[in-house]
Amino acid sequence: MKNLLKLTQIAGISLMSVGLVNAQTFLDLETNAVSENLSSYLKSADDGWFAYSIPAAAGTHSMCCYNQGEKAACDLTKKQYGFGSSSDSLYTDNIHVFVHLDNGGIKRVMPMGDHCQVKAKGLTVDWLTDVSNNESINWLKHEASQNAHDSNNSLYVLSLHQGDAAPEALVDLAADNAGEYSEQAVFWLGQRQSDGYEYLAELYDSLPVGEVRRKLNFALSQNKTKDSVALLKGIALEDRDSEQQADAIFWLSQTDGVTDLPEFLIELMSTTESDEVQEKAIFSLSQIQTSEANQELAKLVKDHKDAEVREKSLFWLAQNSPERARVAAMDLLKTSSRESEQENAVFVLSQLPSEQSSAALFSVIKGDYNRNIKKKALFWLSQSDNEDTISQLEKLL
Template identity: 30%
Template sequence: MTMVRWMQSSVLTAMALATVVGFAQQPVVEHAQVTVRSAEHGLAAELEIAKHVGSPVWVGWSIPVQGGFSSGWDTDHPVMLEGESRYSDGDHKQSKRFDHSFILLRVAGGSVEKLRVEQPDRQLDAGGLQFVWLNGVAPEDSVRTLAAMAKKDSAKKLRDSLVFAVSIHETPVATEALAELASDSNELEVREKAAFWLANQRGAEGFKVIQRLAQKDEDAQFREKLTFDLTLVKDPASAALTELIRMAHQDSSPQVRKQAQFWMATKGGKQVAGDLREQAENDPNEQVRKQAVFALSQLQEPEASTQLIQVASTNKDPVVRKQAVFWLGQSHDPRALEYLTKLLQQP
């Protein structure tokens, strides 16, 4: 199929100052040369043709999204795909949520330059460029195409946008694609971004992937990042906390154990106090024992002071006891001041 036929097929409008088209699950677009096509040859093939058009072109399609997508803000004004928006933050209103969204790619110079995810009720302004809308893009095809692009040497901002776009698809293939992106066959930055969205967007199945990586991945720097990701898991949150506690006790890397301590205190609060106190007593690494004391200091009062006083009174390591005393000195709990006063009065 030639580029000319590709651009001429199903042309709805020629370029006009205020051209507007709109059908079910198709955006309203103004200031554009709009073409509507069927993606019967597959999304990758359509994008490859777009790369050879010779001038910048926006290519878009609709995807089903899980959990309801929202950009976080909304406005009655058009989305400016080219250039800066003419409207201020004061024009924004409360955002709505939708069961589908638009993926928009700017293709120019033989490559994809930019990705946008837009709400389906937003009017788009293409700035006079060609705009190709693809009907019939299968969610699985969309996921695999975007994931393949993310694995390439893309600019960081584009790559991060690609991984996010994969994560919001309402299809199990999205979880599989993110799991593959999080595997050790990819660069660390790609892996970290994929793991973040597995935890944040993919529910129980995403957690299973994160848990497996936390237990078996050999890269300590990556496992350290997973400790934060586990705090984002909402389904099942209790299992995520259990995994954090396991990492704090059992991970082979002291740095990972330290980070797990901090995040388990943030996520678990009072229920992990005993685990942190045990680590302050028994972890083989002094820095990890000291970090456990810091994690205890991050608990809400009065629990933080209760635990720190116990560590300062009973821990067998003088370095750890000194650390507990230091953090008690930062506390506003009257019991902390009372304990420190008695400590100073001892002969």
């Protein structure tokens, strides 16, 4: 990239950018223009700030700082800030990478978009005018591998670069299977909506079972393409790692646009023998919070052969649909021969909204149930602070 950003000095105090394509960026800082290899510069540079610009990946929203009191602005003199972009941000053609060297190391790497105002009154920023896309990627890749926690955001900035070299670098870092920076490389691949899926699929086939491979589930849920959802379903159905399989089920429930999810989860429960997968599928059904999902939970309470599945389904049904849970619990009391299941049904009734709970528990006390179940219902009624419930208890006793 050659001379994309031209700077004009004004009385040695401030600079304004001109000639920046589609730019609204204004630099309020002193600057020294530097034309030098990026790696060479880093080896010899003193502490301070330097910056360069490279083309942004397609569909990149303009990034900027948060909570600085002004809209779309970054002040380099501030010590504490967050930065990023949102789906409401304008698209940017370029990434302006600001790097802070401190005590001989990289303290912070900050990407800013074309629509971000940059301020740094009193600071000097060395501007590198001939940094290529590949040179930036190679430097950031090396920096990320040396910084396990990626506390300076080098992986985030790498993920914003244009072209195939950026996701390929992230794949290499993920393939290291080296802990946190590999896990974060997987995450940032998921943020590349235009081309992230094919690289995530490649990693799914090549990574060994373990934490880095499991991070693919969340990355796929964030990628949000049809192919990503299809792969996530495949993992949920038949992955050889039961922990990854269960985690995939959870992230499916958090992914928008999976219209057939209740049916998919019910089918999954009919084919798996894993308790962990069963439990996660029930929880995922509860997270959908639609009438269809609640109906499926009620069916599990009524018809599933496993008592533990019925118990968990009833618990989550009560959180989403108290009236359905009341009906299901009363049916269980009549049909189940397991005292522990009957006791759980009474407990669920006790957790319903006050009026529903009291009416149901009184019907248990007055109904044709064994003495122990009636005692449980009486116990839960005695915990109520509702005046009407207390009055009815006094009359009953």
